[in-house]
Amino acid sequence: MKIWIPGPTHVRSEILEEQTRAMIGHRSKAMSELIERIDPPLRLAFGLASGSSATVAxxxxxxxxxxEGALLGVGPRVLSVVNGSFSKRWAEIGKLLEKDVSVLEFPWGQAVTQVQLEEALKTALKAQRPFDAVTLVVCETSTGVLTPLAPVAKALRSSPETLLLVDVVSAIxxxxxxxxxxxxxxxxxGVNKALALPPGxxxxxxxxxxxxxxxxxxxxxxYLDPIRTIDGHVExxxxxxxxxxxxxxxxxxxxxxxxxVTLPARDQGKTGAAAWSARFEKHARLRQATLAWAARHGLAPFPPEPLSSPTVSCITAGGLDVAALIDALKKxxxxxxxxxxxxxxxxxxxxHMGDHTEQGLAELLQAMDEVFDSVRVRA
Ligand SMILES: Cc1ncc(COP(=O)(O)O)c(C=O)c1O
Incomplete structure (x- = not known):
């Protein structure tokens, strides 16, 4: 079965095999060396500038x-931007941790704009109660919305003391x-989305x-103390x-x-930051092919197109029976x-994330063409 759900996603066999090797002690030199290997490419994944003072772990x-851990490290006043199920989770966790959580809510399928966020931050500043932190989800896996971060960053400039905590689960x-x-x-x-690893x-x-x-x-x-986790990783x-x-x-x-190694033939030879960019471009092409398929069948993306995620396409089903579509495709x-x-x-x-290929997607879309008429809801 080829797995196209929005995570966990397909994992390459080389990666599965990597997990079958003999165990090492977690306090051993081998473990320290293993951790050491992770940082340089992980810094590329987060797009860290060279010389950045940020720390990965x-x-x-x-x-x-x-x-939960990230929220433990900030003050009590939290503004949660909510536009789907996972961004709502930030707010729920904040409340459980007894933070003073305000929710800036949007209908599912939409994203916060610079002006809206700025307004909320400025109102709090005027009342002399600035927010300690803003939470948001970059790619809302529940709706397929990708919130652009440049406008969010500009809005945050109006409240310089406010920290920005983001879930990049299906974006990274x-x-x-x-x-x-x-x-x-x-x-x-997590690592089970576009990083294309098993969850955990x-x-x-x-x-x-x-x-x-x-x-x-x-x-x-x-266990969830971010300082203990990050300091430990640094050591x-x-x-x-x-x-x-x-x-x-x-x-x-x-x-x-x-x-x-994971790039298509057209990008072979690219390494370092160029290889990461080529990976992002592949995802953009996978989105484009999926949305083109939907348009050909008269179906619209659930988010307005500029907000459509390059990793998960959420398509309005229109006259399709979704359960029947899923069953027909499983066959x-x-x-x-x-x-x-x-x-x-x-x-x-x-x-369409991680190590899925354009050829693989073409096969899925072909299968969707084949079952399309049989899964329409009959009037
Ligand atoms: C955007 C987003 N955030 C958070 C989560 C929660 O991740 P987990 O269930 O691995 O804790 C998910 C899971 O799909 C997600 O898609």
Missing amino acids: VGNHSATAMM AGSPLDFDAHGLDFALA ITVMCASKRYLDGARTKKRMSW RKTPATPVVTLYRALARQLEDITKG KGHEIGNGYDKLKGQTFRIG
Whole structure:
């Protein structure tokens, strides 16, 4: 079965094999060397400028755990931009941690604009209650919306003390990130989306000012403490027993991406930042092909097209029976995703992310052509 759901996504056999090697002790030199291999390419994934003072690290848990961890390191006043299910999760976690959470809510399928965010930040400043942090999700996997970060960064300039915490779960390695230029303070992601690894660990990046601020806060968790995790990583140690197998898979995948190993023939020979850019361009072409298929069949993307994610296309189902479409495709060896939560049955989602190829997508779209007429809802 070819897996096209919006994560976990297809994992290359070389990566699966990487996890079958003999175990090493997690306090060994071999483990320190393994951690050492991860940082240089991980810094490229977060788009860190050379000489950036930000720090990257790995956490032994899924992404949601580090949403909690990231919030532990900021002050009480949090503004959560909510435009889907995962951005809502930031707000829910903030409330559970007894933060003073304000929600800037948008209908599913939309994204915050610079003006709207600026207005919320300025109103808080005028009341002399500036926000300590803004949370948002860059690629809302539930709706296929990619929130552009440049306007968000501009809005944050009106409230310089406010930190920006972003979930880049289904954005990283599929869409360019510019951690420094976009003024990010904390970014986190699971690895089972466009990094194309099995689930289980989280990558993160924290700015110096986030870390400086977090060190002054009361430590409220042992396992999820961002300082313990990040300082441990910097010392090439892990606070608790790590998922050694996934560290190996991560190191190999990041190195392969950086060496251009995963690129299509047209981009062979590209390495370093150029290889990462070519990976992003491949994702943009996968989005374009998917949306062109939808347009040919009279179907619209759920988000307005400029907001359509390069990693997950969420398509309005129109006259299609989504459950029947999913079943028919499974019979042809492809698995796509239903709409998420309240969009179930109204949309379907294709995760064209990670190491999926243009040839592979063409085969999926061909299969979708073949079943299309049989899954229309009859009047
Ligand atoms: C954008 C986004 N954020 C957060 C999560 C939660 O990740 P996890 O379930 O791995 O904790 C997901 C999961 O799909 C996601 O898509």
